């Protein structure tokens with residue numbers, strides 16, 4: 001059999017793969033993605049493992065060129081590169097075709113036989129999103145300095161640890177969230193990704209409400225506002241202001257806010273920003289520091305820059321863009337994603353992943 005095969009009938013198609021390929025697929029698929037959309041696809045042709053965009057999944061979510069999708073692809077790529085390096089694969093075996101949707105990364109098998117047995121994937125699976133309140137204790141200055149020095153391509157990290165800076169950023173997130181909660185398109189996308197019951201969560205993608213850290217009654221509220229017509233009635237009573245205030249309050253509970261900055265919303269820069277996002281996230285989680293990403297500000301800025309805002313939102317989001325420039329004051333760089341980081345003793349439920357057969361295709365016969 002030579003044509004590409006998806007094997008949904010197999011419990012785990014990795015059983016028939018070389019150990020190092022299974023290891024890489026496990027590491028790659030544990031990457032974070034906006035609303036856990038997992039827009040990636042891995043394929044193995046007997047000589048190379050390829051990372052590509054899953055066009056159908058990306059399109060069903062935010063769209064193939066949306067920066068959040070590219071950030072997720074960058075995060076996945078970073079995991080693959082780090083996992084390949086840990087498995088002893090030399091850099092010469094990794095090719096970066098340049099962000100073509102059909103191939104973001106190819107890792108070839110030349111010499112693959114000598115790759116040591118699968119390393120432990122827990123380094124990658126330990127990384128997770130934490131949405132509970134964090135302590136406001138300051139983080140070690142050596143760590144913050146190291147983060148501030150982090151670079152990938154044109155992407156860089158900025159650290160905001162002074163309470164006044166964090167309060168300013170919380171204000172930006174509140175304004176961006178107000179726009180988001182009044183935007184029917186974003187609302188429908190968010191609602192489509194919500195997994196409100198155990199059987200929905202068991203699909204392995206989307207936002208499992210158990211991971212959202214909702215207060216009592218939170219699930220009920222989610223169900224109530226899921227219908228946009230109801231949400232728009234509630235918005236007339238100020239619901240969007242209340243929800244945005246809650247979002248902003250959660251930002252204030254942290255040790256620092258990190259901004260992954262990049263010059264454009266396009267492929268090379270967002271891939272670099274995604275790689276950097278994943279690198280610092282792994283570093284922080286392994287130092288016992290929790291991470292909660294916020295994409296809402298970047299999303300509004302992206303929609304403004306690409307003319308995708310509803311007419312009524314143009315003026316407030318233009319004002320938001322002005323305030324954002326004042327807070328981030330960073331030449332031609334803009335925030336690709338923000339991270340609230342800090343310490344917490346709380347154990348949080350983990351997001352699941354799609355069955356491997358849904359993100360993996362092999363063009364060689366599985367045993």
Ligand SMILES: Cc1cc2nc3c(=O)[nH]c(=O)nc-3n(C[C@H](O)[C@H](O)[C@H](O)COP(=O)(O)O)c2cc1C
Nearest residue numbers: 032033034035036068071128129293294295296351
């Ligand atoms: C580009 C990007 C944007 C994200 N934006 C948000 C966000 O605005 N709010 C949030 O709570 N989580 C956000 N997340 C976290 C994802 O929801 C999370 O990574 C996903 O559900 C998988 O969970 P895990 O990180 O625990 O593996 C974002 C993740 C990525 C990669």
